[in-house]
Amino acid sequence: MILLVIDTSAIASAAIVRWHEDEARGAVLAQFATEDTKSHAEVLAPGIRALLIEQELKGSDVDRIVVGVGPGPFTGLRSGIATARALAFAWNTPLAGLMSLDAIAWDVLAGVRPPATEFLVATDARRREVYWARYSARGVLLEGPQVDYPDALPALPVYGAGGGIYREKLESAGAVVVRTFENAQPTAASLGLAAVERLARGEELLDAAPRYLRESDAKVPGPRKKALS
The missing domain is CATH 3.30.420.40 (ATPase, nucleotide binding domain)
Known part of the structure; x- marks a missing residue:
């Protein structure tokens, strides 16, 4: 195939x-x-x-x-x-x-030293936020995807570019940013x-609907206001 x-x-x-x-x-x-x-x-x-x-x-x-x-x-x-x-x-x-995010999780588990505990994958969501998900040590999705401020994430090892960008906030909240993955996309x-x-494994994939997690910044204009007579 x-x-x-x-x-x-x-x-x-x-x-x-x-x-x-x-x-x-x-x-x-x-x-x-x-x-x-x-x-x-x-x-x-x-x-x-x-x-x-x-x-x-x-x-x-x-x-x-x-x-x-x-x-x-x-x-x-x-x-x-x-x-x-x-x-x-x-x-x-x-x-x-x-x-x-499953792509980075796959890279993590395929690495030389895969994690022995639960871990997070985080990418940059802009607006000072990250997209993130929590995985078991075997790569099973446990939570997410979600979008949050970095200091709201669980205190776990963090893999992905979101970790590198927001290292200080993540580490001040108790998370550990894995340096070898701090630029991973x-x-x-x-x-x-x-x-x-x-x-x-006989599992189904998802449909192709996008997971934006946010509403679009573009809004449909409302009705035009009538001019004052």
Whole structure:
């Protein structure tokens, strides 16, 4: 099975993952990820096209599309989900979602020293807040996703770029920011491997509805006020 995986919850990233259904893990065939958190729309489609060309694949060769559904800022997250939906429609390919924070959780558990206790994954939500989720030492989601101020998080090890940005506030509240992950962002490659492990266990993925956790800043204008006579 060939999966095209997309995540734009923080940076723009895409990956092609191969998975044999009798195996517990998949393999990343190709991937790209930007460092910029504001150029998703410009780089995503060309990046996906380049991955397909590199692997000599056509849209009809993709068996499933998996997209990160956040949490994340509106503009970036919409870019990835809209692209995934458009490709799924054009290629008549099944589409599923997965929480973007699961990508960092997968990286944490795949590391040289996985945590022996519960841990948090946190990314930057802007407005001096973080998106976060709490996981068991085995990677089971226990709480979240949520958006909060850093000093409202549980006093646990914190992995992800949210930890690096708000280190002082987190540590003053009793959390421990893991330095080797203080710049980590969700990537499509890790999200795809997390999705494969879930599928291998017979678990369902999510739908592709975005998890914004906030209302949009853009508001529909109310009725125009009548001019004074």
